[in-house]
Amino acid sequence: MKIAKTAQLITPVKNWDxxxxxxxxxxQTQTQIEKYLPRCFGYHLLKLGHLSCSLDTTLSPIxxxxxxxxxxxxxxxxxxxxxxxxxxxxxDLCIVAHEINYSNDPHQLLREIDRVLTLDGxxxxxxxxxxxxxxxxxxFKPKNIKKTRLFFPNRVVDWLSVLGFxxxxxxxxxxxxLEGNCLISNYVEKLGQQYAPSFCxxxxxxxKKQSAxxxxxxxxxxxxxxxxxxQPIVTRxxxxx
Numbered sequence: 001m002k003i004a005k006t007a008q009l010i011t012p013v014k015n016w017d018x019x020x021x022x023x024x025x026x027x028q029t030q031t032q033i034e035k036y037l038p039r040c041f042g043y044h045l046l047k048l049g050h051l052s053c054s055l056d057t058t059l060s061p062i063x064x065x066x067x068x069x070x071x072x073x074x075x076x077x078x079x080x081x082x083x084x085x086x087x088x089x090x091x092d093l094c095i096v097a098h099e100i101n102y103s104n105d106p107h108q109l110l111r112e113i114d115r116v117l118t119l120d121g122x123x124x125x126x127x128x129x130x131x132x133x134x135x136x137x138x139x140f141k142p143k144n145i146k147k148t149r150l151f152f153p154n155r156v157v158d159w160l161s162v163l164g165f166x167x168x169x170x171x172x173x174x175x176x177x178l179e180g181n182c183l184i185s186n187y188v189e190k191l192g193q194q195y196a197p198s199f200c201x202x203x204x205x206x207x208k209k210q211s212a213x214x215x216x217x218x219x220x221x222x223x224x225x226x227x228x229x230x231q232p233i234v235t236r237x238x239x240x241x
């Protein structure tokens with residue numbers, strides 16, 4: 001297994017149209033986001049990356065939304081995603097769409113998200129699946145596809161579990177990364193999501209940051225008999241002669 005961190009220069013994606021079948025992928029990701037937005041509450045919502053910033057989050061009950069990206073004019077916060085200028089435990093919901101696929105250090109990205117999330121905060125993350133039609137096509141590296149780093153969903157789940165996240169939902173979609181919206185493609189998409197989710201091109205993870213609780217550790221040793229006998233002991237006084 002390759003190391004997640006790399007020294008290679010990776011060009012970030014600024015628009016969904018730059019991705020293969022980007023428009024369809026955008027709609028499918030938006031559908032997944034809208035399923036869970038009404039269930040997340042708090043005060044501050046953070047969207048990391050250009051793709052996340054273009055997602056519509058008006059259905060969220062959270063009022064304050066912050067769009068954060070590395071370099072763009074029409075955003076709220078311009079910053080390095082691996083070094084966010086935010087206080088610890090200040091964000092209630094964080095949305096990251098395919099950002100780990102174009103990050104040179106996804107571990108640091110997740111650690112930074114863990115730092116800014118509040119206890120019981122929620123993370124919504126989407127990424128590409130290596131075992132899929134997209135992963136097979138990316139092996140040939142055509143010129144119209146940007147260099148993408150692919151990570152297995154189980155590997156991402158392990159990273160989040162190490163950080164103390166609880167995976168509440170994991171969905172797979174985009175079975176056939178093809179353009180168009182015909183009845184046949186929609187039917188094949190439903191069959192793929194139902195019977196072969198592991199081969200879908202994208203996956204969507206909803207994780208909740210757990211608050212650590214102190215638990216009492218019981219001693220594994222148990223004495224069969226009490227050491228101290230609590231019954232009274234009768235003694236005879238020496239007789240006086």
